[in-house]
Amino acid sequence: MHIDEALDVSKIHSIMGLLPADSPILTQRPFRAPHHTISDAGLFGGQSMPTPGELSLAHNGVLFLDELPEFKRNVLEVMRQPLENGSVTVSRASGSFVFPARIMLIAAMNPCPCGHYGNIQRVCRCTPPQIQRYRSKISGPLLDRIDIHVELLPLNDDEMLKVPDSECSCEIRKRVTSARSTQLKRFENTGIYCNSQMEQSHLQQHCSFDKESQSYLRHSIKELQLSARAYDKILRVARTIADLDSSENVKQEYIFEAVQYRTLDKRLW
């Protein structure tokens, strides 16, 4: 983390008494994974004299929500505001409290209640209304605020036993670290630290692309019925893919890749 980010994270953990005894400052990004039975107060901050919740404890780090549709619908809906603003507002009789909550949200869900929909090795016994009810727990507006949607298919026996011959995560880490330092340099003295925090003016400055990509994007917006918010997110993701590839320019292939991460917008909802 940047030193300013580390100080913010350490302050939040300190007032909750969560700083390790041997470390006055946290240097690793936090990772929080609350259970789906968590209360509103536990997630957003609460009680009569409000204290930060899981969202704020994950500030500048990762909040992982497994089995996303199992979380209460009202809890998921309230998530929209912090995902947009990077902060949580808790109102009580004693006043309104604002806690920082600039998080990277990672969420996982099954394709249907039994988990086998789309799996060629197992039979899904859910009815279409059951599947619809399950998926509709994640509203369109919430999904719209998630930058990257990825579908994963179950592994077959062979794939499970085989050692994958893919890139090891220590190599990927080097790419991520280098992309992060490119972004720190890009946004020096602007108060933001990475591409996902870019405002409109930054997008215009750092995400220019050629005419062909423009017409492809126009076509995608129409086909996938993308919102203006999704369009901005595609630009930020494309800029990040370019950084991971050490490329100064946002090439067409990066735009193509960023658009394909939005496919759930239309397919499930």
Ligand SMILES: [Zn+2]
């Ligand atoms: Zn099923």
